[in-house]
Amino acid sequence: MRKKISVVIPTYNEETNVVPLSQAIIEVMEKDLGEYDYEILFIDNHSKDNTKALLRGLCANNRKIKAIFNAKNFGQARSPVYGMKQAYGDCVVRMCADFQDPVDMIPQFVREWEKGTKIVIGVKSASKERHGMYLVRECYYRLINKITDIDHIDQFTGFGLYDRKFVDVVRDLHDPMPYLRGIIAELGFDYKAIEYTQPKRRAGKSKNNFYSLYDYAMIGITSYSKVVMRLATFAGFIIGGLSLVAAVVYLVLKLMYWDRFSAGVAPMVIGMFFLGALQLFFIGLLGEYVLSINTRVLDRPLVVEEERLNFDEPEEDEE
Template identity: 60%
Template structure:
C-alpha cells in the first residue's frame, strides 16, 4: 500500500490546525481510501497555543505527527526540512490557513499515478487583495524574465512531490533552500505537471506575510537564480560614468569658449552629486544582498534545529534530513 505524507507548516495557527487536519483526513478517507497516510505538522516556534493544540491532535490520532522547531527558521527552511524528514511515497505540503485547497489532493495523486513525479498547484486567480495579486504578478514576471531558470508564475510550493524528488532535495544540502526555484530548475526531469486553481481567502487568523517577508522571498529568488542584478549594476555604472564624462567635457568647452560669461552655478553640481550617490547606494545594497546570500551558504548552519518530534517511529529511524535535534 502506497503511503501519502501530508505536511502542514504552521506558525501561530491555533484556530486552523484542528480544522485543517480534519478536512485533510476526510478527503483522504473519502477519495483515497486505498492509500496509507500520515499528517505531519512542522511548527515554527508558535507562541499562541498552537503547539498545545497539535499535541492534543497527536494524542488523539496516531496518524497525526509533529515536528517542533526550537525557533522560527522562516517561511522556506521549515517546510523544506519537513519535506526532507518524511518517508511517504509522495509528500504534499499544505498551508494551515486553507489557502491551499485540500480538494486538490486527490487530483494531485491521480496525476502522480499517471507518472508525473511533481504535480504543482499554480494560482490562476486569488480571492486575496487584488492589488497584492497584481504586485505578485509583476514580481513573478520580473523574476521569470531575469532568471536563467524558467520560473513558474504564481507557484508557492503547494503540490505533490514523489519520493525520488525528495531524495534529490536531501542531496542538495542547501542551507538556504528555495523550493520554488528548485522545482523550476529540476521539474522537467521529473515530468512536472501544473494544475491551476483559485486561491481562497484565509479561513481564520491573520496572515504572517508582510513587507519584510515578501522582500526576503524576492531577494532570495533574485540572488539565488539571477545574475542580472550585478550585470545591471556594471552596465548602469558604465553608462553613468560615460554621462559624467560627456557633461564634464561640455562644461569644459563652454567654460573655455566663454570664460567670463559662462556661470553654471551650484545646482548642476548638487543635482548630479545626489543622483550618482543614490545610484551607488542602490547597487551597493544589491551587492550586499548577494554577499549576504554567500555568507549564509558559507556558514552552512542547519536548515532547521528541532526541539522534539511527536508520533515518529523511533525504532524504525527517521529518514535522512537536513536539520539537527536538540
C-alpha cells in the same frame, strides 16, 4: 502494499486552523483516496499561541498525524523544506495551514501523479486575497523570470505534490537557505500545473509582512540571478560615458560663451545625489549577496528540533 501519501503542513500561530484542516484532509483521504495509506506531518515553527497544544492532542488521538516542533522560528523558507525532508511517503503533498491551498485538490494531484507525472503543482489563476498583494506578487514573478537563467513558475507558492524521487533530490541538498520554487525550476522533473482560484484565509491573520516577503524574495534573487550585480558594471560604464559627454559639452560651451555661459551648481548637486543613491543601491544589493554567501558557507542546519511526535522509528538526521 498500499502507496503512502505524506501531507506536510508548516504552521506558525495557526490555532484556529490546525484542527479543522486535519479533519478536512482525513475526510478527503478516506472518502476520495481510500486505496492509499497516508500521514499528516505538521512542522511547527515555534508558535506562540495554542497551536502546539492542539497538535499534541491531534497526535495523541491519531497515529497517522505527526508533529515536529522547532526549537525556534527558522523562517518561512527553511522550516517547510525541512518538513518535506522528514516525509518518507511515496509522494509528498505540501500545503499551507490557512485553507488558502484547497484540500479538495489533493485527489486531482494524486490522479495526475498516477499518470506518471513526478511533480504536480497548483498555480493561482486568481486570488480572493487583497488585490494589491496579488499584483505585487505578479510583478515579482515577472521580475525574477527576467533576471534569472531558469524559468520560475508564476503564481506558485509551493502548494503541490512531489514524487519521492524529487523529495530525495531535495533531501540530498545541503542548502541552509532553500528556495523551493527555484529548486523545482532548476532541478525538478517535468511538472503538471493545475490552475485554481486562491480562497481567502479561513481564520486568523497572515504571518507574512513586508520584511518577511522581502527576505524570501531576496533569497530567490541572490540564489539564481547574476544580472543584478552586473547592472552595477553596466550602469558605471553608461554613467561614466554620459558624464564624459556632459563634461565636453560644458567645456565647449564655456569656451565659446565665456562671459554669458554659467554652469551653476545645480547639475553638480543633482549629479552628486544621483550617483550617491546609485552607489548605496548597489552596495545594498552586494550586501544581500554577501549575506547569502555567508549563510551558505556557515552550513548551519535548516532547523533544530525541540520535539517530534508519532515518529515510530527515528529517521536519519537532516542538515
